[in-house]
Structure formats: structure tokens, C-alpha cells
Amino acid sequence: MAKVLVIADIKQGVLKGSTAELLSKARAIGAQTAVVAIGSNIESLVPELAAAGSDTQYIADDASLDLFSAGPYAACVVDAAGQFGASQIWFGFSESGKAAAPRVAAQLNAACATEITDVIVDGDKVEIVRPAIANKVVQRVKVNTEQLVAVVRAGAFEAAADITGTENPVKLSIPAADLKAVIKEILSDASGEIDLADADIVISVGRGAKDQAGVDLVKDLANDLAAGFGSSRAMVDGGFMAHNKQVGQTGKIVAPTLYMAIGISGAIQHLAGMNGSKTILAVNKDPEAPIFNVADYGIVGDLFEVVPILKQEIKKIRG
Numbered sequence: 001m002a003k004v005l006v007i008a009d010i011k012q013g014v015l016k017g018s019t020a021e022l023l024s025k026a027r028a029i030g031a032q033t034a035v036v037a038i039g040s041n042i043e044s045l046v047p048e049l050a051a052a053g054s055d056t057q058y059i060a061d062d063a064s065l066d067l068f069s070a071g072p073y074a075a076c077v078v079d080a081a082g083q084f085g086a087s088q089i090w091f092g093f094s095e096s097g098k099a100a101a102p103r104v105a106a107q108l109n110a111a112c113a114t115e116i117t118d119v120i121v122d123g124d125k126v127e128i129v130r131p132a133i134a135n136k137v138v139q140r141v142k143v144n145t146e147q148l149v150a151v152v153r154a155g156a157f158e159a160a161a162d163i164t165g166t167e168n169p170v171k172l173s174i175p176a177a178d179l180k181a182v183i184k185e186i187l188s189d190a191s192g193e194i195d196l197a198d199a200d201i202v203i204s205v206g207r208g209a210k211d212q213a214g215v216d217l218v219k220d221l222a223n224d225l226a227a228g229f230g231s232s233r234a235m236v237d238g239g240f241m242a243h244n245k246q247v248g249q250t251g252k253i254v255a256p257t258l259y260m261a262i263g264i265s266g267a268i269q270h271l272a273g274m275n276g277s278k279t280i281l282a283v284n285k286d287p288e289a290p291i292f293n294v295a296d297y298g299i300v301g302d303l304f305e306v307v308p309i310l311k312q313e314i315k316k317i318r319g
């Protein structure tokens, strides 16, 4: 039986939904599940970690682990993987996951696969599925090592509604600090805006918005819906949006419940960052725009006319 160790995604003491998504998938492939939680003051999360679908919770709780540092975090994961006898180790799609996964794989002499969208287990044969070349092809890769370390793409798996687990906490010993790289401080986005990775709705603006007034119009709609506000690269290159708002191949990958692309053509590099979204709505004045090929709902029209109508209608529904 596969044994899957999931790395809990914890941000400022809060357990992120991706942990339950990964544990649900692990259960769906018939695996035994455990979770490793690393941080400071996180022991109280044990019941939540169990409820997310784990049967063992490896906890590394220490003030020295407050800020993410790839070396010590990887050491905790390797320790937990050894104790659990994990055949697969799954990280969610986060900067810390992407930084720690290759270290864990190197230490375990395991295969490392990033951006996976599926895992297929057939007896002791394991295959992973991942998009490649900016989503132009889908690779199905056979894993030949005993262990697999995987970074799962955002939104690849869904949390099962009926999932439960068992509380069985195991304390990990705290690794020595990494003297090669000491993280002094992590500066978060001070804008107070919703993080694109966490947003249930993401609204992105493209070159069709033309200028700052157009950007502000779309941003207002995002504010009305408490949505994350992103953009195409054209608006970043144009100086209208910060780079951390760029969605796409060289920006963020998002998979919200609803993605709205406003004045975005739908270049393949943009699609690479959002085509895993559950529902896609596009507003574009060109009926031939490629974004309509991936959109569930399309509005052909001038965004300067359509966005105010959307705002009005949303206000009516909410009011």
C-alpha cells in the first residue's frame, strides 16, 4: 500500500485548504496518510490536521522554525518520511514547497516531480502527470525510484467533503539552524490586497484596459467581489501592475473557483497560469480572441461598457 506524507501548508498559523486537497487525493488512491507540520506555535493544529484527512501528524514546533528556511524544513520532512516509511512525499504549490522539495528528494535519493496534476498508482507502479512546454503537452512519467517527491499544481485535486482522519501526533526533533542561509525577515505584500494564491475569485486585467483609469475600473470590480486582482504580462510590462500580480507561465499559477479575464487575449503563456480555474469568464471585444476557447462564459463587448454593467448587476444581487 502506498504511504503518502503530505507537507502541511501553514501560513501565519493558518492551515491552508491545499493540505486537505492533497490528503483527499492520497486517500482516493488508497494510500495510508500522514502529514508533517513545521513552524512555531502550530501544535494546536493537530485536530485540524487530522480532520483534513491524516492518520498521523508529525509536528516540528519551535520558535527557530517560525520563518521558512529550506534546510531545516527539508530536514524535518526527511525525518518524518523516515519514521512514516513514506513511499510518496507531496508538497503543495507554494514557494516554500518548491524550495524544499528538491532538497528532500536529493537527501532521499528519490525522484522529484514538480507541477504534477495527477498521480496514478497501479500496484507498485507509480506514474505522474504534468503539463510541459507552457501547457502545450501533457507528460505521463513513470517513476522508477522507490520514493517520489512531488510538488502538486494549485487546484489539481479537490478536497473530499466527507474526509476524516485520526489524531496521532508525533513530535519531531528540531534540526540545527541552517548556517549557510539565515532568513532574517519575510516581507509580505504591504498593499493589504488579497493574495492571488489564496483567492477564491481572481479577476485579471489585460491590455484591453488601456490605461490606469481602465485598470482602476476593473480593480473596483475585484474589490466589490473581494477577489484577488491580477493581470496579464502586458500590463506588468506597461508599468500598470506589479510583477507579483502577473498570472501565467512566468508569473503566478492560480486555480480559483472563478477566474475573470478582462481585456486579455488569451496568449498561451497567460493560459498556462489560469486554465486550471474551475470556471472562466472572459470579456473581450474581439469574438475571435483565443481566451474564448478556454472560457466557460464569454462576453463579447467593450470592457468599458461591460464592467460597469457587471458591477451594477452584482450590486443588485448583493443588495
Ligand SMILES: Cc1cc2nc3c(=O)[nH]c(=O)nc-3n(C[C@H](O)[C@H](O)[C@H](O)COP(=O)(O)OP(=O)(O)OC[C@H]3O[C@@H](n4cnc5c(N)ncnc54)[C@H](O)[C@@H]3O)c2cc1C
Pocket: 205, 206, 207, 208, 209, 231, 232, 233, 234, 235, 246, 247, 248, 249, 250, 251, 252, 262, 263, 264, 265, 266, 267, 268, 269, 270, 273, 283, 284, 285, 286, 289, 301, 302, 303, 304
Ligand atoms: C517567454 C514568455 C513568457 C510570458 N509569460 C507571460 C505570463 O506569465 N503571463 C502573461 O499574461 N503573458 C506572458 N507572456 C506574454 C504573452 O505572450 C502575451 O503577450 C500577453 O499575455 C498579452 O497580454 P494581453 O492579453 O493583456 O494583451 P493583448 O494580447 O494585447 O490582448 C489585449 C486584448 O484586449 C482586447 N481588447 C482591447 N480593447 C478592449 C476593450 N475595450 N474591451 C474588451 N476587450 C478589449 C483585445 O481584443 C485583445 O484580445 C509571455 C511571453 C513570453 C514570450
